[in-house]
Amino acid sequence: MPNNPEITVGQLSSRSGVAVSALHFYESKGLIRSRRTAGNQRRFSRDTLRRIAFIRVSQRVGIPLRAIQEALSALPDERTPTREDWARLSAMWQHELDDRIRQLERLRHGLTECIACGCLSLDRCALANPDDVAAASGPGSRLMVAPRRECAPDCGPE
Amino acid sequence: MPNNPEITVGQLSSRSGVAVSALHFYESKGLIRSRRTAGNQRRFSRDTLRRIAFIRVSQRVGIPLRAIQEALSALPDERTPTREDWARLSAMWQHELDDRIRQLERLRHGLTECIACGCLSLDRCALANPDDVAAASGPGSRLMVAPRRECAPDCGPE
């Protein structure tokens, strides 16, 4: 089985569960690469499967394709990536993931308080005016959360 | 100040931090409502601010506008919503939020293991083949995660 080193787009699709059209799309975005046969058909090397696994995992973390592409471009260009190469890449997302979990937990905490007071006041509630929505959505992402203020007595409905 | 009960779209925008165009958009989607003046300008009641706070918080949780609209439609139609009304609504998202946190934590756990083994194999890694991506994105959301299999010795690069 390690004898036929290349696979077709259809095989790649059925093995990865990703539609052929999506694979074309990924290739057009530079996330995967292929060689062409004499008849202009794509042939993928086996480690493309691993690339796709990485892409799917990354998408689950919430990373946009654009950023995944940039991460993948850190892989060695002609040598087949080693286990360490992949581990290094995966570690990158772990920070992202930690951040996102922390954000959601802050949000959950805030929501609990705000349910208690029923407030949801734009001025006072940490939940409004987030400033950390854009995490992992672009280069200059801002990660701060405004310091919480107390829910004031008048922050319920008038 | 509680004397002028209505605000313009510009005031709503600057107080909420949401662009006027977005407010128009929200109104077109039925998330907020307005009265019109003789000159066809929008006038919003004050509790629209709270609606917008709710919308923003919900978006942070990852709820699509469509679902936010449905939730908001549970608010009383002519009476100003009470603190309890809002609390009831907010509580709905808490379950969503818990789910999402749990998912991300599972993902993080899996990622840690996969970093250790460097695998990311489509066949063996729980991280590929998720089946729980679509949580909170549509009515029949599937929440299962495939039972984990061990990372096998050959799941590193060949």
Add this chain to the structure above:
DNA sequence: CCCTGACCTCAACTTAGATTGAGGTTATCG
């Protein structure tokens, strides 16, 4: 040899959540 299924390209369409612009009206300040 020819049929069929897998493959090719390219353009158009999809959904979500808006933003931008054109062209025109209203409200307010001095």
Add this chain to the structure above:
DNA sequence: CGATAACCTCAATCTAAGTTGAGGTCAGGG
């Protein structure tokens, strides 16, 4: 009264992440 800022509608555009379809080619089996 006039300038200007804020408002109005409606259509077009944008990004992300693809899917769908038209029209045409390639490869392998019977």
